[in-house]
Amino acid sequence: MERLSLELRPQTGILEERRLRNKRTHGKCFTSFNCSLFSQWEAKASYQIATPSSGNVDSSNFLRVEPCKINGSNSAMPNWNIAKSNYNSILDSFEDEYGGIVINADRLPRDPNTFACALPVSLSYWKRIGKKGVWLKLPLELSDLVPVAVKKGFKYHHAEEAYVMLTYWLPEGPCMLPANASHQVGVGGFVLNDQNQVLVVQEKYCDSAFSGAWKLPTGFIQESEEIFSGAVREVQEETGIDTEFVEVIAFRHAHHLAFEKSDLFFICMLRPLSQEIKIDEMEIQAAKWMPFSEFVEQPLIQDDSMFKKIMEICIQRLRKNYCGLTAHPVISKFDGRWSSLYYNVGINSQDSNCHAS
Amino acid sequence: MERLSLELRPQTGILEERRLRNKRTHGKCFTSFNCSLFSQWEAKASYQIATPSSGNVDSSNFLRVEPCKINGSNSAMPNWNIAKSNYNSILDSFEDEYGGIVINADRLPRDPNTFACALPVSLSYWKRIGKKGVWLKLPLELSDLVPVAVKKGFKYHHAEEAYVMLTYWLPEGPCMLPANASHQVGVGGFVLNDQNQVLVVQEKYCDSAFSGAWKLPTGFIQESEEIFSGAVREVQEETGIDTEFVEVIAFRHAHHLAFEKSDLFFICMLRPLSQEIKIDEMEIQAAKWMPFSEFVEQPLIQDDSMFKKIMEICIQRLRKNYCGLTAHPVISKFDGRWSSLYYNVGINSQDSNCHAS
Incomplete structure (x- = not known):
């Protein structure tokens, strides 16, 4: 019980909860907390446990994650019985620069039932704090979680050989998430x-x-x-x-x-x-x-207008009546990386391909 | 039993089986056959049933699809008991132009257990007849089948909002399937x-x-x-x-x-x-x-080499010292559709942008 009273504080703020979460990552987690961030709502529930008046609390019961229904209410829990049946942790995540949530794939529960319980609680919480898009990257080895996410309203965004990315748009109004590769x-x-x-x-x-x-x-x-x-x-x-x-x-x-x-x-x-x-x-x-x-x-x-035109261009290029584009390495502060800028040869140069020599 | 003896013939060739399958699509299918193509292997198994020596055959048992293990053997089934435990139908599919198999998404079993049974049988069969890549497109509503396919060795290929595409490479040697959009x-x-x-x-x-x-x-x-x-x-x-x-x-x-x-x-x-x-x-x-x-x-x-170069090019263009690329609609027999060919203006023309006017 000493451990419980350390981890679950009344009205704990988000930043402080993060700190607690990090403490728990060093082999000190309880199974069902799974190193996850608590919501304020959950902290309130746990407050009931920490006080002597809450009666006989069985810690193994408390820690068990059950498939649960969440009503999305933001009110404090009136007693431990309700807290127990509704209790669950918010999935670990970080925020992107556009007000979105990226669920931490490395800390996902591996059990579909645990995930099925945590996902709607997490979505309610993120919606309540004004988040927008939610990104869920599921590696091949967590494919069991795909149908769970789809049943909770996620859609596919893109996939590569080893993972599928799913998304959920929280706000009312049109989805503003960026598109897949096209x-x-x-x-x-x-x-x-x-x-x-x-x-x-x-x-x-x-x-x-x-x-x-x-x-x-x-x-x-x-x-x-x-x-x-x-x-x-x-x-x-x-x-x-x-x-x-x-x-x-x-x-x-x-x-x-x-x-x-x-x-x-x-x-x-x-x-x-x-x-x-x-x-x-x-x-x-x-x-x-x-x-x-x-x-x-x-x-x-x-007999093909496209191939014929391409060959006409090649002939004009061979006769030096045509400019092609050459590749020039550039680096931009825009994203701080090297890229290739393609533009016509001959600019600021005497040996332009544009002109017959 | 009359119906069984009509549908399951000894050593039935693939084409004939296709014909039978089509017959069964008009409301005459047995549930577990699911309008699917039979392999020669299965036809051999059913031959055992059709002969009087195979003993007491319960048709409802025979038609039940069970989660099963397939050893990939091409040999004839020695008796009905083995045939019964190994029996399953091949998933409905068509062939692509590169020797690949495209599983028919409209006729997939909706039950994960049925799918889990049919998939390895189908893969063994397609491998035996020399097929290469297998394409499996699973719409959102069939997300329950995703983990089944992954456990059988499928990998993700790409996804759009409403579906995920998975692939399986059958032959020995490197995978030759085309890449996802890049x-x-x-x-x-x-x-x-x-x-x-x-x-x-x-x-x-x-x-x-x-x-x-x-x-x-x-x-x-x-x-x-x-x-x-x-x-x-x-x-x-x-x-x-x-x-x-x-x-x-x-x-x-x-x-x-x-x-x-x-x-x-x-x-x-x-x-x-x-x-x-x-x-x-x-x-x-x-x-x-x-x-x-x-x-x-x-x-x-x-202060940015890329933006600075782009602006230099724009200035040269404004001074008509530079050629840009214009878009020209073309149609090609290559794929029979309209597309846009971008090339430098001024080719075969007097009003080229390449030259100062």
């Missing part, structure tokens, strides 16, 4: 050698309409990969040819592609650094150096 | 009026380092929105100013931003069509027309 980013490599031959491939898996057609090597950039290095990598993987990035020639924006997401596709001019082709047997049927004129004359190009 | 796409509007004033805002929610700074209106493009119309919309929402898109001036590619995703940010030059400012009270603290020179002289711009 785009995939692809790259295509336009590689011309000094014999005026373009590097082309036939893919193993493609729409039957394109079966047998020769096309530029293309692919998706990987997680956190640059456009300029992704294009070089894709060409190397598919054809074995080493290249260096020259410019982004143009880009295409399309919608409702894989998983109904949008797609940005960057056509990159690359300079070849090797000649010997070695294909990726998994993805590529064949690759070769093809005379540029023969490539452009293919029905795949001539 | 990028968010933002836009910023550079709007200059004929008094050489730029349209600027102060945001309500921003890093304290930028508190009080005037910046260009920015935002994320919405689902399936164009870059050119997204920039116009964001400027209109934040400031009330109507504009028309002129060019993409440059773009920035950054990584590890929200949810560790990458970010493409397109700086768009827009032409103002109105003058009267009316701010979005939810997001914006203030907006105004600010003399361009005063805007550029702000420490936010001058």
Whole structure:
């Protein structure tokens, strides 16, 4: 009982409760408290226990977390019996910069019943103190908690291989939470050698309409990969040819592609650094150096307004009648990190690609 | 028993089983068969029942689906007892163009136990017939099935508000399934009026380092929105100013931003069509027309290599020493849909922005 009286104080303020919570993280927690933050409401309930007048309190009973119904009332608990049946802890969380709550995934109860009890109490509490969006990141190993959260009104936000993120919007009015990632980013490599031959491939898996057609090597950039290095990598993987990035020639924006997401596709001019082709047997049927004129004359190009326009641009670029975009590393105080700024070559420079030399 | 002998044939081929399944979809299904495709393995098991030597078969027992363990063996079932304990139906599915399986979300069993039984049987079957990736799309209302799928080895792929997509890679070797969406796409509007004033805002929610700074209106493009119309919309929402898109001036590619995703940010030059400012009270603290020179002289711009470079480019563009990218609608046979191709203005044209007029 000494331990109980230390931890549960009447009318304890939030900051003081946080301090108590931290104390409890060093192997001193009771199972059902689970190192969680108490609400003021709960502190009031516990006050009833700490006074001698509250009678015979069984600490193991008190600590047991039961599936419970919470009426959302903010009033003090009139007696211990009510406190016991309604008692639960608020899920451990921290606040984001937009007035939102991020539930601490490392301290979630692993038992679905405990979670089912703590979640509505926590939501009521966060709503009462004026919080807005609630973020719940559930790793694969806590997938048992997914249906519990959904039944309490959470919706999916996004997922990666090892977790699913769910959200709950507390206030009345429209949800203002930021959207999920919306785009995939692809790259295509336009590689011309000094014999005026373009590097082309036939893919193993493609729409039957394109079966047998020769096309530029293309692919998706990987997680956190640059456009300029992704294009070089894709060409190397598919054809074995080493290249260096020259410019982004143009880009295409399309919608409702894989998983109904949008797609940005960057056509990159690359300079070849090797000649010997070695294909990726998994993805590529064949690759070769093809005379540029023969490539452009293919029905795949001539009968397609998009491919035809892209080839027109490439021709203008080769004639130095066109500017592409080069990549320039920049760092910004905005987020304090390096990023790549793509803009036209030739600015403040005499060797602009915009003008015929 | 007549019904049983019709539906369960020895060594029934896959195509014939499909036909039977379809027959059963017209209100003639047994509950546990659930209109699903049978594997050859199951057909063999049922053969034991159809012969008189298999003894006393209780059809209600036979039809009951039980949580079960499947050893993955392809051998014929030696007797009805084994068949009964191992029996289950294959989940309804269709094939994608890459040798993958897409489980039919509309015909999933709603009971987690039934699903827990059907899933491993189905995976064994799909592996045996040489399938590769398995896609399982679980809508919010079937969230009870999420932990079942995870326990059978599924991982998350992506999620939208109303569903989570899970995947399972069947073959030995590296997973070849396409990645989740990787990028968010933002836009910023550079709007200059004929008094050489730029349209600027102060945001309500921003890093304290930028508190009080005037910046260009920015935002994320919405689902399936164009870059050119997204920039116009964001400027209109934040400031009330109507504009028309002129060019993409440059773009920035950054990584590890929200949810560790990458970010493409397109700086768009827009032409103002109105003058009267009316701010979005939810997001914006203030907006105004600010003399361009005063805007550029702000420490936010001058002390930041990225913002400073972007403003240099805008100045060059205003002096017509720079090419931006305009949006051109194209349709391609590649996917048969309209999309936007962004490339430099002035190609094949006399009124290029690349050259001082």
